[in-house]
Amino acid sequence: MKKKFLGTLAIAATLALGLSSCGSGSDEVATVDNGDKQDLKIVVFNGWDEGVAASQLWKSILTEKGYNVTLENADAAPVYSGLSAGDYDVVLDTWLPVTHKTYIEEYGEKMEDLGAWYDDAKLTIAVNEDAPIDSLEDLAANADKFGNKIIGIEPGAGLTEATSNEVIPGYGLEKMDYITSSTPAMLSELKTATTKGENIVLTLWRPHWAYDAFPVKDLKDPKGTLGAAEGIHSFSRLDFDKDYPKLDGWLKDFKMDSDTLSSLENAMFNGVDTDDYTAIVEKWIGENQDYVDSLTK
Known part of the structure; x- marks a missing residue:
């Protein structure tokens, strides 16, 4: 009886140890070789091309390194609410100091600013690269050389409002025909x-793939009618640096200039009808390998 009792205890102890080991293992978080958590959720603004481009680029880079990256689309309010609650890990498309100011004022204490990766986000009036003028100050006197027309986008756009209320009266362009229709037009x-x-x-904005696809230049705006340039920042949830110490450093060092971003957007959005950008981005990476490699050094 004693031997049988001791044997039963031994079996019970073994089972308990096994169950304990299983429970411990299930609590372990999967990581990649550099120690970062493997699963990563990037939230992307609906319809914001530069954010889509940057997010798809990082997804390809990180997937190659063993991360499991999920991209989730959302509008601005749910993005910042979710990020502050820890539902998402990072967003790469926060425009400051103006566009997303109110969201940062509301949720900023529950997020981390990883810094600006693009510093030339702005509304513009552009012309063909070989146009005879370089400044909005010279447009009125040369209006006939442009058919006396300014080509705009959607009537309800903020750029349209700024052009109507600030640019046209600011530079005496009332005699030009301001034509608004749509961005594709x-x-x-x-x-x-x-x-x-x-x-x-035409009215345009940076970043946009048109700067890579067409020979255009911005007209100088000495009166500041279109406002100053903004920076595009990455924001993360709190404790992101603890869960992703390597990626946190990469994103803090992340920089992209206008030519590079316009090139990526041109490849992804100019005449492309797809939601799966994987092959397009991978091809672009192959053509810009030195730059891409520099992002994770």
Whole structure:
């Protein structure tokens, strides 16, 4: 009886140890070789091309390094609410100091600013690269060289409002015909003018793939009618640096200039009808390997 009792205890102890080991293992968090957590959720603003581009780029880079990256789309309010609650790990498309100011004022204490990776986000008035003027101050006197037209985008856009209320009266452009319709229509006009070698003046913004696809330049705005340039920041949830110490450093060092970003956006969005950018981004990475490698050194 004693031997049988001791044997039963031994079996029970073994089972308990096994169950304990299983329980301990289930609590372990999967990591990649550098010690970062493997699972990562990046939230992306609906319809913001630069954020889509940067997020897809980092997804490809990190997937290659063993991370399990999920991209989730959302509008601005749910993005910051979710990030502050820890539902997402990072967002790469916060415009400061103006565009997303109110969200940062509301949720900023529950998030971390990883810094600006792009510093030239702004509204612009652009012309063809070989146009005879370089400043908005010279446009009124040369309006006839542009067919007396300014090509705009959607009537309800903030850029349209700024052009109507600030740019046109600020530079005496009331005699020019300001044509608003849609962004695709504006880009179609730009393509036609480029093909014909004609001058064109249009409302545009940085970042945009048109700067890579077409020979255009921004007109100087000495009166500041379109406001100052903004920076595009990455924001993370709290304790992101503890769960992703390596990635936290990479994102804090992340920089992208206008030419590089426009090139990536051009590859992804110019005439492309797909939601799966994997192959496009991987091809672009292969063509820009030195830059991409520098992001994770």
